[in-house]
Amino acid sequence: MCGIVGLFLKDKTLEPQLGTLLSDMLIIMTDRGPDSAGIAIYGGTVAGKAKVTIQSAEPAVDFAGLEADLGKVGISASAIVKSTHAVVEIDASRLADIRAIFADIRPNVRIMGSGESVEIFKETGLPKDVVARFDLRSMSGSHGIGHTRMATESAVTTLGAHPFSTGADQCLVHNGSLSNHNNLRRELIRDGMTFETQNDSEVAAAYLTAEMAKGKDLGQALTSALDDLDGFFTFVVGTKSGFGVVRDPIACKPAVMAETDQYVAFGSEYRALVNLPGIETARVWEPEPATVYFWDHEKAA
């Protein structure tokens, strides 16, 4: 199974509530995926700055003196620790080599995601515990996606949880299972992509990153995915300003969407949407198979 939720706000006055709304949606989806949970929130940008979300199995060790140690290698950083994760803000110009620097000074931390806007938190355990651990309810932002996992294709670990992020400000959540992920992973590695796990969904994320690196927008990359990915999937994808949904042509993985003047919302089931403001009068529909849906704050503006 697995549960997916997503919320793309059109109305800026809802932005302070994004974390709360998404957390409630995620917790309702607990019985679709009690193994692990994760959330990616696009919290807005600060000019010239970038954020890196890192994770450690031993946060007390790895996050101690982190800012000072980054300073010693010439990176001015401020870190906010949330349980096993830390969000490290650095100059955007240093984003390109930050992965190598962490590998050097903190070899045990794993990078969950990075970019100008995105923060990613994911852990094993019940969604309500993951929400509490990272205080996700207090987060604000313009859009976000979340996932509750019932593992089929790889182990129940922090790194196997969704969302997967393989490019700056990009992330993906997946309900389903891909059948050609091993071959596709080999091709993507040959093209220079790197992988953290053996998980099929990470391959889908990396595929979209690679397609967008060729100049495609999110909608075009999702359209290519329909040709190149084999298996079952409902994907919800986030970029710095965009939010996309696509289902495979068989479309046996459930999906419900709702749109009002204030937001576009996605849930694996209608239950996930029932607490949203104005849901009673929202346009509610089931996304069509093999059809790409995407919204973009920048294109709308």
Added chain:
Amino acid sequence: MPVFDLSQTPLRELNSALHKLGQGANDTAFEVINPRGSHSVAVGIDSPVTVEVKGSVGYYCAGMNDGGTVTVYGSAGPGVAENMMSGTVVIEGDASQYAGATGRGGLLVIKGNAASRCGISMKGIDIVVHGSIGHMSAFMGQSGHLVVCGDAGEALGDSLYEAKLFVRGTVKSLGADCIEKQMKPKHLAKLAELLQQAGINDVKPEEFKRYGSARKLYNFNIDNADAY
């Protein structure tokens, strides 16, 4: 009239109350409020009870219904009226995938659209959809009628047995062994009866096309004996 508020009352209390009704029970009109997408609302009804659900439901609403009349004033999730035996289920909104799957009898009316696999493996149920249906509908349908006032998606009636399919709009593609068939007076009469039962007055039976099995896939052909 018993009213069950599913935001306050566990679902199991509703379903137990429906199952407990004995022969000749008087209080047979139930109302369900705040279903909020709950699964398995009013499943396993086995008496002529009326259930009005005020809102949208999740998976398997009115599954296995045997004699009840269930109306959902909202939309239904996957598997609504799955394996219905008899009775009537009406969805005022849309239905998700495999509506009426494996149904053996009764009438399912969907006033909006139905998604993929509507009437999959139907075995005697009658399904009337005011709107359109998705792909792979009536897959392996054995008997009963599927009436669609709108359009049908890809692979309608794939591997069909003897279910009868009527579509008023376009059919994106027919599945293996499903063909268009001649509409005979007896089919028009049955269609008129089903449309009337579903409360559709502005559509004529003559506007539909009939689809059924070519009977090449499920019949043994002696010329193929060497293949076994």
